[in-house]
Structures are given as structure tokens and as C-alpha cells.
Amino acid sequence: MAKQNKKKKGAPKKKQLQSNFPTKKETVEVKDGVISYEEGITVGELAEKLGQTPANVIKVLFLLGTMVTINSALNDEQVELICLEYGCECEKHIPVDEINFENIEVVDDEKDLQPRCPVVTIMGHVDHGKTTLLDTIRKSAVVDGEFGGITQHIGAYQVEVNGKKVTFLDTPGHEAFTAMRARGAQVTDIVIIVVAADDGVMPQTKEAIDHAKAAGVPIVVAINKIDKEGADPERIKAEMAEEGLLPEEWGGDTVYCEISAKKKIGIEELLETLTVVAELADLKANPNRYAYGSVVEGKLDKGRGAVATLLVENGTLRASDPIVVGAAFGRVRQMLDDKGRVIKEALPGTPVEITGLNEVPVAGDKFMVFESEKQARSVGETRMKAKIEKDRNSGAALSLDDLYSQIKEGQIIDLNIIVKADVQGTAEAVKASLEKIDVDGVRVNVIRSTVGAISESDVILASASQAIIYGFNVRPDAKVRSKAEEENVEIRLHNVIYKMVEEIETAMKGMLAPEYHEVVTGQAEIRQVIKASKVGNIAGCYVTDGSIKRNSGIRLIRDGIVVYEGKLASLRRFKDDVKEVNSGFECGLNIENYNDIKEGDIIEGYVMEEVEKK
Numbered sequence: 112m113a114k115q116n117k118k119k120k121g122a123p124k125k126k127q128l129q130s131n132f133p134t135k136k137e138t139v140e141v142k143d144g145v146i147s148y149e150e151g152i153t154v155g156e157l158a159e160k161l162g163q164t165p166a167n168v169i170k171v172l173f174l175l176g177t178m179v180t181i182n183s184a185l186n187d188e189q190v191e192l193i194c195l196e197y198g199c200e201c202e203k204h205i206p207v208d209e210i211n212f213e214n215i216e217v218v219d220d221e222k223d224l225q226p227r228c229p230v231v232t233i234m235g236h237v238d239h240g241k242t243t244l245l246d247t248i249r250k251s252a253v254v255d256g257e258f259g260g261i262t263q264h265i266g267a268y269q270v271e272v273n274g275k276k277v278t279f280l281d282t283p284g285h286e287a288f289t290a291m292r293a294r295g296a297q298v299t300d301i302v303i304i305v306v307a308a309d310d311g312v313m314p315q316t317k318e319a320i321d322h323a324k325a326a327g328v329p330i331v332v333a334i335n336k337i338d339k340e341g342a343d344p345e346r347i348k349a350e351m352a353e354e355g356l357l358p359e360e361w362g363g364d365t366v367y368c369e370i371s372a373k374k375k376i377g378i379e380e381l382l383e384t385l386t387v388v389a390e391l392a393d394l395k396a397n398p399n400r401y402a403y404g405s406v407v408e409g410k411l412d413k414g415r416g417a418v419a420t421l422l423v424e425n426g427t428l429r430a431s432d433p434i435v436v437g438a439a440f441g442r443v444r445q446m447l448d449d450k451g452r453v454i455k456e457a458l459p460g461t462p463v464e465i466t467g468l469n470e471v472p473v474a475g476d477k478f479m480v481f482e483s484e485k486q487a488r489s490v491g492e493t494r495m496k497a498k499i500e501k502d503r504n505s506g507a508a509l510s511l512d513d514l515y516s517q518i519k520e521g522q523i524i525d526l527n528i529i530v531k532a533d534v535q536g537t538a539e540a541v542k543a544s545l546e547k548i549d550v551d552g553v554r555v556n557v558i559r560s561t562v563g564a565i566s567e568s569d570v571i572l573a574s575a576s577q578a579i580i581y582g583f584n585v586r587p588d589a590k591v592r593s594k595a596e597e598e599n600v601e602i603r604l605h606n607v608i609y610k611m612v613e614e615i616e617t618a619m620k621g622m623l624a625p626e627y628h629e630v631v632t633g634q635a636e637i638r639q640v641i642k643a644s645k646v647g648n649i650a651g652c653y654v655t656d657g658s659i660k661r662n663s664g665i666r667l668i669r670d671g672i673v674v675y676e677g678k679l680a681s682l683r684r685f686k687d688d689v690k691e692v693n694s695g696f697e698c699g700l701n702i703e704n705y706n707d708i709k710e711g712d713i714i715e716g717y718v719m720e721e722v723e724k725k
């Protein structure tokens with residue numbers, strides 16, 4: 112026993128981690144003259160596929176300055192070079208299991224399993240006290256003096272009850288729960304259904320019961336607001352019993368706790384009950400494997416880029432792990448726990464916030480850690496392509512300008528739209544407003560509505576489905592803009608929903624005749640921030656694209672998000688005021704009435720040009 116206690120807790124070394132994928136090799140269809148290979152192919156294996164001796168293959172690489180042996184694993188570039196030498200094409204094969212990792216069934220050996228903490232969701236009718244209960248529990252967990260009581264919102268948090276951890280999903284209500292389940296993510300182990308003692312079983316209480324039952328998870332009923340006058344817990348029990356949740360004391364098997372979330376009555380008992388229910392559920396996981404799990408929340412952060420809250424379901428997640436999350440990929444750059452502390456590893460049942468992904472994933476997406484970054488990248492890219500393919504909406508679409516002429520021709524037109532916004536709420540609001548547009552002959556299809564900067568994958572999807580991209584408080588960078596030009600994809604940028612709707616409606620009615628339209632003149636990158644007492648912060652910039660004009664409008668962009676829109680207060684080269692600075696030159700500038708600039712920010716200049724009426 113003593114020996115066990117001494118055993119170092121936490122995760123084993125990387126080398127000892129188990130893979131999440133079955134080891135059996137798939138049979139791969141062989142095409143003439145094309146060598147199919149998988150990640151980690153060795154010199155010997157490739158030689159055999161090419162019908163060469165390993166010595167020949169070793170020689171090819173030797174002549175290129177690389178020493179290998181028969182058992183060395185080759186990277187993609189080396190495989191390509193060798194195949195080229197023998198006049199063959201090569202094609203990397205990624206096993207289906209890896210691409211569709213949602214479907215793999217990981218089976219752990221009983222001996223590897225260790226108890227893990229439960230994940231709890233709180234559901235119940237409006238105003239019955241879900242949010243108050245979540246807050247009270249969160250605060251109850253903060254030990255005096257610990258981190259000054261600071262907790263950050265990452266979508267989930269953990270508390271400790273008698274030395275055992277319990278994870279709470281921080282989004283009350285069953286919408287989040289259902290959305291996750293609809294995406295195949297069942298992360299909740301226990302559901303607390305909150306019922307107000309002075310109210311009773313209401314429609315959403317019933318819905319919550321249905322959802323919990325459908326998910327097959329244990330239910331704990333929290334009768335809340337027992338401090339209130341008119342509170343009648345016995346009546347609640349009777350009403351809940353009618354819904355099939357017979358209390359233990361009445362001979363059933365549902366545990367009831369009487370609490371006041373506001374007055375902090377019965378909270379400890381409720382938490383203890385959760386640990387007991389969790390123990391009965393015998394929740395276990397294997398920390399000795401590569402991590403996988405689900406996304407609780409995804410967002411685009413102004414300073415940190417794509418940020419995701421992940422819940423580790425099995426395995427151990429560690430900083431710098433190569434990871435695929437939904438269709439995004441990257442390396443876990445920074446990993447924070449729910450208290451905002453940087454951590455190096457996260458065990459099963461733990462919620463963490465990570466950065467380092469190339470796109471923002473959505474709640475319910477699955478994540479999987481891979482053994483190499485290259486593997487993560489190829490799986491991520493394949494999944495992105497598949498996602499684009501899936502999102503692709505058939506049907507002809509068009510640019511806003513020629514919408515009317517097509518409507519006049521009497522065709523029913525599909526106007527495909529991709530919405531990108533800085534926050535989830537806006538993305539949803541924009542999507543909803545667009546879908547409400549009602550003009551004869553036009554069907555508005557929002558084919559993608561996500562949070563994040565406008566990316567190349569959006570342009571590719573737009574090009575494939577002839578869609579228009581609408582950006583809300585987000586901007587394409589120069590690379591994305593040139594890709595859009597190349598693909599003839601229209602990107603329209605707005606920050607007021609009704610104006611966007613108006614624009615589309617007028618276009619539909621054939622009245623789209625903008626007097627002016629915006630032309631981006633160029634972009635500059637802030638390389639240095641110089642503090643000057645009189646005029647505020649001066650941005651030392653390098654013009655990366657086009658030109659920046661003294662009199663133009665400007666936008667300040669940070670990680671693809673517009674943080675400010677306004678005018679320049681000055682534009683200088685060395686000590687002289689200038690009218691324009693071209694690409695490849697440095698300049699100093701400051702923004703009228705705005706000081707919060709940072710190194711790495713992008714200044715985008717634009718002018719309004721009159722458009723000839725057609």
C-alpha cells in the first residue's frame with residue numbers, strides 16, 4: 112500500500128504511451144506506377160515496393176548527402192526523391208481509421224485502467240437556478256488564498272470534494288448538451304436536474320429528463336430554492352416521481368438533494384452525492400495512451416489566435432502534442448487549466464484550454480493526439496478537404512452584382528453564403544438574419560457559419576460552391592485576399608447586420624448600385640511601438656503590400672480580427688510627413704484617437720472609390 116502511495120502520480124513518459132490506432136495494416140489498392148506508402152515507411156520496405164535492393168536505395172540518399180540504414184524511417188520528401196529516382200510516382204496513404212478517428216473504438220486492457228473524475232452537466236427549467244448553482248459550486252472550491260480566487264471562464268471547471276475531483280461543464284441548459292450529443296460527443300457522466308422548490312416540474316425540466324435518459328446517464332435531482340417561502344420539496348418529489356424519477360426514500364433509485372444555491376445550503380452534500388454516484392458508475396480511463404476527447408468551446412482570441420477548451424476523455428494530453436481537433440490541426444502550444452495556470456499535462460476527465468491550432472473548432476468536435484506533427488498535419492488537411500466537400504452546396508450561385516439579371520431571367524437562384532465572424536453569437540445572428548431574407552426567386556443558403564478569420568479554406572469552399580464570403584469584424588490577410596482574387600471569390604466585409612441584409616436585399620431587387628466602393632490600397636505590419644509623450648504611441652511599420660496613404664481610412668487588424676477602424680493622424684518617412692508609402696518601405700504612423708497598438712498588428716489602408724453605374 113505504502114509502495115503504491117509512493118508511486119509518482121501523473122503521466123508516464125511519451126515513449127510508454129499507447130497508440131489509439133489498431134496496428135493491423137490495411138490493404139491498399141495499388142495503382143500502376145504509383146507507390147503507395149504510409150507514415151514511417153522504412154528504407155527496406157520502400158526498396159521492396161520499388162523492386163530494388165535496400166543498398167540501392169541507401170545509395171540514392173547517400174548521394175544526396177543523407178546517411179540511412181535499412182531500418183531508418185523515411186520522411187515524405189525522402190520517399191518522393193527516391194521514387195523520382197526510379198521513375199515512379201508516390202502517394203501517401205493515410206489509414207481510414209486515422210482520418211475518421213471519431214469511429215475508432217479504443218479498448219483498454221483492464222490492468223491499464225485507473226479511476227477518472229466524473230463530468231457533470233447541470234440542466235433544468237429557466238430561472239430554476241442553474242447558473243447560480245454553477246457559480247456557488249465554483250466558489251465553494253476556491254480554497255482561501257488560493258490564486259486569489261481568480262477563475263477564468265473556459266467552458267468547464269473542476270472542483271475537489273474530499274480529495275476527489277469533479278468536472279462541471281459550465282454551459283447550463285440542455286441546448287449545449289444536445290448540441291454536443293448531436294455531434295456524437297457524449298462527455299457527460301452525470302446530469303444534475305435543478306428544480307425550483309417553489310415552482311415545480313416545468314416543460315424544460317421534462318425535456319432535461321428526456322435528454323438525460325436518452326443519453327443513459329445517471330440523474331441527480333437538486334431541489335433548489337428551499338430557502339424560499341412556499342418551498343415544498345415533497346411536492347417536487349411527487350411531481351418528479353411521476354416523470355419516472357422515484358426518490359430512494361420512496362423505494363426508487365434516484366438521489367435527491369435539497370439545496371439553496373443562493374444561500375449555499377446543501378451544496379457540500381450535493382457534491383458528496385456526486386462523488387458517490389460517480390464511484391458507483393465506476394468511471395475509468397487509461398492515462399497511458401495518447402489523449403483523445405471532445406471540444407467544449409472554441410473561440411478566436413485577439414491575442415492568442417484559435418483557442419479551444421478540450422475535455423480529455425482518455426489518455427494524457429501534454430503540451431506540444433501534435434493534435435487534430437475537428438478539422439483543425441497543430442501542436443498544443445500553451446495549455447491552461449480552469450484556473451488559468453499553465454500546465455504540462457492533463458489527465459482523463461480534465462478540461463483544459465489550448466492554443467496552437469490553425470482554425471477554430473466547434474463544441475462537440477472530437478480531438479485526437481498523433482505521434483508526429485506530420486501525421487497530425489496530413490490527417491488535419493485530409494479532414495479539412497472532406498469537410499469542404501461536405502459543406503459544398505450544389506447549385507449555381509453568383510456574385511452580388513449579377514444577381515438581379517439572373518433573377519429577371521426567371522431562374523430560382525441559390526445565393527450561397529459563407530459567414531465568418533469574431534464571436535459565435537454574431538455568427539449565429541448573421542446566419543439567422545440571412546436566412547430570413549425573403550425575396551421571390553432567391554434562396555439564401557448559409558453553407559458555413561463559423562468563428563475565425565477568413566481563411567484560405569473559406570475561399571476554396573466559396574470558389575467550389577460559388578459562394579460569397581461575408582466577414583463580420585474579421586478580415587482576410589493579404590494572402591487570403593490574393594487567393595480570393597485568383598479564384599474570383601467575392602468577399603464583403605461588414606460590421607452592422609442590418610446594413611448587410613439591406614445590401615443583399617437591394618441587390619436582389621436589382622437596385623445594387625453602390626455609389627462608392629471600398630478599395631484596399633495596401634497593408635503595413637507594425638514592427639515596433641514607440642512611445643511618444645505628445646502624440647501617443649507611434650507605430651514603426653513596414654509596408655508589406657500595396658501602399659498606405661495619409662488620407663485613407665485604416666483598419667487595425669490583430670490576428671485577423673478588426674480591433675479598430677478610423678483614420679491616420681500622421682504618416683512619416685524619417686522626419687518628413689508624406690502622402691503615401693509604398694510596399695517595401697518603412698514608415699512611422701499614428702492613428703487618430705487610438706493608442707492600443709501592438710507589434711505584429713496589421714494596418715490596412717482603404718479608400719472609397721466611385722463606381723460607374725452600369
Ligand SMILES: Nc1nc2c(ncn2[C@@H]2O[C@H](COP(=O)(O)OP(=O)(O)OP(=O)(O)O)[C@@H](O)[C@H]2O)c(=O)[nH]1
Pocket residue numbers: 235236237238239240241242243244283284335336337338339370371372373374
Ligand atoms: N431564493 C433563492 N433564489 C435563488 C436560488 N437559486 C437561484 N435563485 C435566484 O433565481 C433566479 C434565477 O437563477 P439563475 O441561476 O439565473 O437561473 P437559471 O436556471 O440559470 O436561469 P436561465 O439561465 O435563465 O435558464 C436568480 O434571481 C437567482 O438569484 C436559491 O437557492 N434561493
